[in-house]
Amino acid sequence: MARMGSGRRLSAQLDVIKSLANRTKTVHVLIGTYELLAFRNLSGQLSRRSVDIHFHRYRVDDPADTKAFRTVLRSFEQQLPLAQPPDLVNEWEYLYERSIGCVGVLKDWLLRGLVSASRRDACVLTVRDLQTHALSVAQCDKMLAEALEGENVLSESAEARNRLRSRLGLSSNPSGEDGLAADQATSTPSPPARTNSLKPGQRRPNRDPVGIPETLYANPSTV
Secondary structure, eight states: SSSOOOSSOHHHHHHHHHHHHHTTOOOOOOSGOOOOOOGGGSSHHHHHHHOOOOOOOOTTHHHHHHHHHHHHHHHHHHHOOOOOOOOOGGHHHHHHTTTOHHHHHHHHHHHHHHHHHHHHTTTSOOOHHHHHHSSSSSHHHHHHHHHHHHHHSSOOOOHHHHHHHHTTTTOOOOOOOSSSSSSSHHHHHHHOOOOOOOOOOOOOOOOOOOOOGGGSSSSSGGG
């Protein structure tokens, strides 16, 4: 959808999906890699109708992710159809290194090793099998670069939030909190003084009352 041969705008592709969703009353889900980020925030109308769900990779800088990744390895150990289940948890760092924390990459890797072991009638998946069918360092480095770039786009930095608050006319929030409580020490900046650019006899822009005043029918005798 993003690789169009004509000069049509990219947002037109999402406008079609938005129209289909409105007419069918059906939620449309786009699933893919970080290449889908090209469709984010193409317009205000599309942005407010969309919800981003990020299925991120496991990260070793998060203890919970590290524990979850080791649990995934334990599950794979129990599912591999081998007479002697391999000790994948013991090799978790190497498995993480060559899968960059992506379970899909890990599953394909283990499947290649399992096919190789089955062809030689082996009853166990060895470390050599894993090393033989692992992705190269260059491949992993490329995947990691794209993953980090996508994660950076999806993250909300304090600088971006302060820029939004500044454009809205709000005070900056250097602490990075949720902003539900106002800082007692921060005073609200006063709005700039307005200059009178009206010509003599020209009225100021103002909202005029519309409709029929309710007091007109307050006394039935006046109807």
